[in-house]
Amino acid sequence: MLKFIYGTMGSSKTAQALILAHDIRTRMHRRVYLLKPSVDTRSPRIESRLGISADCLTFTPTDNVLDIIFAHGDTDLSTPVSAKVAVIIDEAQFCTPTQIEQLREFSTCDLADVFCFGLKTTYKAELFPGSRRLLELADSIEEIPSLCSCGAPATQNALFLNDTLQTTGPDTIIGDTEYRPLCYNCYKAALADAARGGNTPHGRKRNPGKPRV
Numbered sequence: 001m002l003k004f005i006y007g008t009m010g011s012s013k014t015a016q017a018l019i020l021a022h023d024i025r026t027r028m029h030r031r032v033y034l035l036k037p038s039v040d041t042r043s044p045r046i047e048s049r050l051g052i053s054a055d056c057l058t059f060t061p062t063d064n065v066l067d068i069i070f071a072h073g074d075t076d077l078s079t080p081v082s083a084k085v086a087v088i089i090d091e092a093q094f095c096t097p098t099q100i101e102q103l104r105e106f107s108t109c110d111l112a113d114v115f116c117f118g119l120k121t122t123y124k125a126e127l128f129p130g131s132r133r134l135l136e137l138a139d140s141i142e143e144i145p146s147l148c149s150c151g152a153p154a155t156q157n158a159l160f161l162n163d164t165l166q167t168t169g170p171d172t173i174i175g176d177t178e179y180r181p182l183c184y185n186c187y188k189a190a191l192a193d194a195a196r197g198g199n200t201p202h203g204r205k206r207n208p209g210k211p212r213v
């Protein structure tokens with residue numbers, strides 16, 4: 001089984017990945033492999049903003065993900081079904097399409113369930129290549145809901161620099177201090193504002209201690 005669980009920045013994807021790993025280990029007594037692409041250089045561990053973290057394996061864009069898993073455990077393609085494992089990938093949007101296909105193959109042989117947590121789209125509102133392959137191949141797809149600052153469901157991962165929406169640049173800008181989850185209406189307003197050269201703070205958390213004028 002291959003499952004893609006996606007959400008915007010700040011939608012607690014990583015926390016949910018870690019909770020799932022804990023549940024599978026402690027309730028189902030199955031071996032769990034936690035991994036993330038090494039393009040995310042923030043930490044060698046999987047860390048949630050909610051304060052929980054865990055060690056993980058990392059892999060580069062040229063690695064075969066299955067080689068990484070087999071090198072760190074007792075699993076191979078001849079392992080009996082009773083030894084079924086769970087593979088949990090954080091930041092799965094940074095996997096290459098080939099790596100998603102490797103995980104697809106592994107999860108088809110009754111040896112593993114694979115759960116991929118990640119973003120669906122870039123700040124340019126385009127699918128990440130890895131997320132596109134997941135949408136094409138996954139057995140099931142689930143969205144983790146999150147809210148825009150206006151209260152509507154957030155769907156866009158908007159990137160702001162000096163309160164101006166960014167729509168060009170490399171796909172893989174790491175770090176979320178300037179990312180804000182927006183609904184499409186607020187994203188559209190930020191696009192129009194950026195086109196006018198403005199810097200209205202769409203989606204920015206307001207400091208309740210400072211009266212707005």
Ligand SMILES: [Zn+2]
Pocket residue numbers: 148149150151152182183184185186187
């Ligand atoms: Zn909104």
